[in-house]
Amino acid sequence: xxxxxxxxxxxxxxxxxxxxxxxxxxxxxxxxxxxxxxxGKRFEVEVEGEVDEAKLADVRRLAETLLANTVxxxxxxxxx
Amino acid sequence: xxxxxxVVTFPGSLDDKDAARAVSLAGAxxxxxxxxxxxxxxxxAVVLPGGFSYGDYLRCGAIARFAPLMSELxxxxxxxxxxxxxxxxxxxxxxxxxxLPGALTRNSxxxxxxxxxxxxxxxxxxxxxxxxxxxxxILVVLKSGEGSYVADEATLDRLESxxxxxxxxVGANPNGSRRDIAGVTNEHGNxxxxxxxxxxxxxxxxxxSTEGLGFFTSILSHLAAGAPAHx
Numbered sequence: 120x121x122x123x124x125x126x127x128x129x130x131x132x133x134x135x136x137x138x139x140x141x142x143x144x145x146x147x148x149x150x151x152x153x154x155x156x157x158x159g160k161r162f163e164v165e166v167e168g169e170v171d172e173a174k175l176a177d178v179r180r181l182a183e184t185l186l187a188n189t190v191x192x193x194x195x196x197x198x199x
Numbered sequence: 200x201x202x203x204x205x206v207v208t209f210p211g212s213l214d215d216k217d218a219a220r221a222v223s224l225a226g227a228x229x230x231x232x233x234x235x236x237x238x239x240x241x242x243x244a245v246v247l248p249g250g251f252s253y254g255d256y257l258r259c260g261a262i263a264r265f266a267p268l269m270s271e272l273x274x275x276x277x278x279x280x281x282x283x284x285x286x287x288x289x290x291x292x293x294x295x296x297x298x299l300p301g302a303l304t305r306n307s308x309x310x311x312x313x314x315x316x317x318x319x320x321x322x323x324x325x326x327x328x329x330x331x332x333x334x335x336x337i338l339v340v341l342k343s344g345e346g347s348y349v350a351d352e353a354t355l356d357r358l359e360s361x362x363x364x365x366x367x368x369v370g371a372n373p374n375g376s377r378r379d380i381a382g383v384t385n386e387h388g389n390x391x392x393x394x395x396x397x398x399x400x401x402x403x404x405x406x407x408s409t410e411g412l413g414f415f416t417s418i419l420s421h422l423a424a425g426a427p428a429h430x
Contacts, residue, residue, distance in 0.1 A: 129304075133349055134375065136309050185265075188258055188295065191302045191349060 121170045122199035123178045127187045128159035162186050163199065170198040202422045204415075205232040205242035207272075207289075209263045213250030214286065214398060221398040222246065225415035237267040244282040244326070244418050245272060247289025249342075249396055259303060259345050260291035273298060279387030282326035282418055287343055290382070290392030299383055299392045300358065301350030306343070307375025315407040316341035316395050317369040318381050322362050325388040326421040330413040337410035340399040341373055348376040348383070348394065358383055365391055 129135050138157040145153040164181070166174050179196045187194040204222045206229050208215045219229035230242050234252075239245070252263035263269070269292075275281035276298050285293040293299045306312055317338055320331040331337070350358070355377055358364055366382040374394075382393035397411025 132351070133304065134307065134347075136305055136307050136375070140309055185257070185261065188261065188302055190294070190300075191304060 120165050120167065121174075123164045123166055123170055123175065124197055124199045125162040125164060125178060125182045125186050126159060126195045126197075127162070127182070127192050128157060128194075130191055130193055133191045160186075202227040202244070202419055203230050203240075203242045204228070204418060205230045205239060205245040207232045207234060207245060207247050207268060209234040209250070209252035209266060211251040211254055212248050212288070214248040214396065215250070217396075218246045218248040218286065218398045221401045221412065221415045224401050225412060225419055227415070227419055232268060234263065234266040234268050237271050239268070239271050239275070239281075243422050244284070245276075246398075247283065247285040247292050248398070249287030249289060252288055252292065255288075255345070258291075258295065259288060260293075260295040263288075263292045264295040269296065276385075276390050279385075279389050282389045282421065283391070284327045284414060284418070285390075285392040286396055286398060287346075287394055290394055291345065293390060293392045298390050299385055300354050301348055301383070303343075303345050303394065304347045304349050305345050306347055306373075311342070311344040312346065312373050313342040314373070315339070316373060316381075318366040318395060319369050320366050322365045322384060322388075324362075325365060325384045325391050325417075327391040327414050327417050328365050328384075329420055330417040336369055337397075337413070338400065338408040339395045339397050339411045340407065341395040342399075343374070343394055346374040346376065346394045348380045350377065355380075361386070366393060366395075 142156040182194045204227045206219045222229040276283045320335045323331045367379040397414040400406035400411030
């Protein structure tokens with residue numbers, strides 16, 4: 120069994136109020152110099168056998184079908 | 200013959216009973232539809248109600264979109280043949296299904312908004328809005344945490360130029376929706392998504408007004424007019 124990681128992030132032009140709230144908390148907690156925080160999601164997908172190009176392509180299809188809404192989100196697929 | 204309007208129940212739907220009641224009050228027969236049953240039971244139109252289908256896991260509406268019933272509903276709606284109204288979570292499901300453009304994201308305030316809300320009706324030619332007058336203001340209920348309508352600028356411009364914004368928020372923008380958009384329709388006018396809840400404004404006893412009933416009488420007028428659906 121091998122693991123493939125899918126990172127999903129809101130597209131840069133989509134407002135991320137959760138990230139903004141976190142950034143606000145950073146400054147209140149005294150973490151200096153943090154200009155922006157954007158919050159995303161990480162999926163860890165366990166696949167049978169080795170991770171090859173075909174498996175990555177399958178996970179990519181999974182990501183664009185279900186894990187990400189490509190209207191508002193970008194995703195990246197990589198072996199863990 | 201009485202029009203038959205299906206109301207879909209997903210795991211986590213909340214407002215299916217209220218939607219069915221609104222359908223009855225409008226004079227149609229509500230037909231319960233079950234998410235796991237790929238059978239539209241020959242209904243004339245469908246309401247996707249509000250709630251938290253599948254616990255809003257992953258994204259609101261993202262999993263409901265793949266329910267067996269949706270495999271029947273989506274092609275029929277996309278072709279222009281089947282009128283579908285998605286309210287709140289139903290609107291989110293319609294966007295996730297790509298039956299409507301854009302997406303619904305977290306309210307800009309990060310707070311769940313629960314209040315009476317005035318809307319201005321803009322496109323009153325759709326299957327679900329034809330009993331309203333253009334520019335009419337109606338008072339309904341808004342209750343959502345992920346109600347901020349977003350789309351890229353080109354899509355927003357296209358929606359505006361094609362008259363596909365069906366309703367806008369009046370007064371202070373409650374959730375950060377782009378261009379104050381509360382609801383949109385598809386190119387055929389048979390699919391309508393609306394974030395606020397007209398089905399909670401159909402009776403004086405329980406609602407802030409009865410001005411939400413127009414969505415449900417509109418579909419009757421539309422069907423009675425012979426449903427020129429393939430516009």
